Amino acid sequence: GQNIDQPTEMTATEGAIVQINCTYQTSGFNGLFWYQQHAGEAPTFLSYNVLDGLEEKGRFSSFLSRSKGYSYLLLKELQMKDSASYLCAVREGTGGFKTIFGAGTRLFVKA
C-alpha cells in the first residue's frame, strides 16, 4: 500500500530557513512533488524530484532519497506570504498513474 507522512504543523520566523520532511512508502514510484496551498485556494506546483538529489528553484529546494523513501522541502529567506500548507505527493504506477498526497504541513511564518 501507500503511506505518506509529514509533520502537521511548523512555525518559523521571517527571514529564517525551514525544512519540511516527508517520508513515504509506495510501490511503482514515479516521482515526488511538492505543492503549496494557501488557505481557501487550490494547490499550486512547487517542485518535482524523480532522481536522488537536490533540485533548487529560487528560495525553494527539494531533496529526494529513493532508497530511504525520504524527501524534504527547504524554504530559505522566509517571507510572511510563505505561510501556507505544503503538500508532499508521490506519483506511482506503471502505465496508469496515481498521485497520492500526504495530509500536508501547515507552516506559520511569524514576524
Add this chain to the structure above:
Amino acid sequence: EAQVTQNPRYLITVTGKKLTVTCSQNMNHEYMSWYRQDPGLGLRQIYYSMNVEVTDKGDVPEGYKVSRKEKRNFPLILESPSPNQTSLYFCASSLSGLAGNTGELFFGEGSRLTVL
C-alpha cells in the same frame, strides 16, 4: 489563459438528489483526476483518467462516478449524495508524466459541496 475550470464552486443540496460537478481544462492534458479534501485527511483521490474513455478508481471511489468522453472534460457524478460526501472537491489535470515531462498537476479552484 491555461486553466482548469470547475462548476459549481459552491453547492448546498439534500441527500439523494443527483448532482454533477463539471471540470474542463484547455491545456490538452491527457491525465485528469478528482480529489476530495477534508480536514486532517488531506487530498484523497476519487477517480482518475489517463485519456479519453480510460478511467480508474482512486482511493475513495464509493458513491461517485466519472466519465471521460472528451479529452477536455471530466465530470464527477454523485448519483445519490449523502452527508459524508460533504467536502471540498478539486479537479486536476496534467500531461501524462511520460515522455520526459514532469506531469505536475494543475488544479481547478475547488467546489465546496454540502449535503444536508
